[in-house]
Amino acid sequence: MGEVFECEIQARLRDVNLGGHVDNVEALRVLDEARLLFFRHAPLAGGSAGDRPGLFREVPSGIVELVGSQRIDYHAEMRFVAFQPFVVRMWVGHVGRSSMSVSYELRIAPDQPPAIVAESSVVFWDPAAGSSWAISDEVRATLASYTGAPVALRERPGR
Numbered sequence: 001m002g003e004v005f006e007c008e009i010q011a012r013l014r015d016v017n018l019g020g021h022v023d024n025v026e027a028l029r030v031l032d033e034a035r036l037l038f039f040r041h042a043p044l045a046g047g048s049a050g051d052r053p054g055l056f057r058e059v060p061s062g063i064v065e066l067v068g069s070q071r072i073d074y075h076a077e078m079r080f081v082a083f084q085p086f087v088v089r090m091w092v093g094h095v096g097r098s099s100m101s102v103s104y105e106l107r108i109a110p111d112q113p114p115a116i117v118a119e120s121s122v123v124f125w126d127p128a129a130g131s132s133w134a135i136s137d138e139v140r141a142t143l144a145s146y147t148g149a150p151v152a153l154r155e156r157p158g159r
Contacts, residue, residue: 001091001148005042008085009033015080022078028070031104031118034088038102039065044145055092055146058138062128068099068121073154076115078108092143093150098132099123100143103151117151 015026022030040054056065078086087110093103099121106116124133135143 002144002146003042003091004148005038005090005146007034007037007088007090009088010085011080013080013082020079022080024072024074027074027078027106027116028072030086030106031070031072031088031116031120034090034104034106035102035120038090038146042146044142055142056139058136058142059124062126063133064125064127065122066125068123070118070120071153072116072118074116075113076108078106078115081108084109090146092147093119095135095140095143095147098134100135101150103148105151117153119151119153 009030011022011030012026015022015029017023017026038054039056042054044053044055044057059065087107089105089107091103093101102120102122104116104118104120105114106118107113108115124135125131126133
């Protein structure tokens with residue numbers, strides 16, 4: 001397995017719903033914020049201080065990433081704890097022709113098992129061409145440093 005990117009996302013009081021736990025929509029926001037940090041700020045081997053950091057440093061300007069799908073499995077209740085950030089671990093689970101998947105584990109605290117495991121499918125899009133952008137060899141090489149087995153999600157009923 002390649003590297004794993006880990007970051008902390010501060011829980012906010014507004015994340016709590018009327019039931020007293022972190023709302024599922026806010027949990028998705030935490031994953032979204034962590035994913036953006038992964039794409040734009042993940043450390044890369046061989047990079048210099050002047051390099052644009054993150055997994056997408058080789059993606060041409062003008063190419064955007066769009067979330068095509070997301071799957072989330074909730075394993076534990078997420079209660080708000082003041083001044084205790086969530087810990088999110090991420091890696092690349094798959095790279096296709098013009099898309100990739102990101103695997104996540106979200107923990108309430110570093111010593112806890114994952115409260116959430118999730119996967120996002122991300123498509124590279126060229127707005128000027130109005131079509132997907134085929135991932136270049138340079139981008140594939142960068143993504144390879146964080147590539148590992150996809151996160152294990154529960155089987156969906158009826159499948």
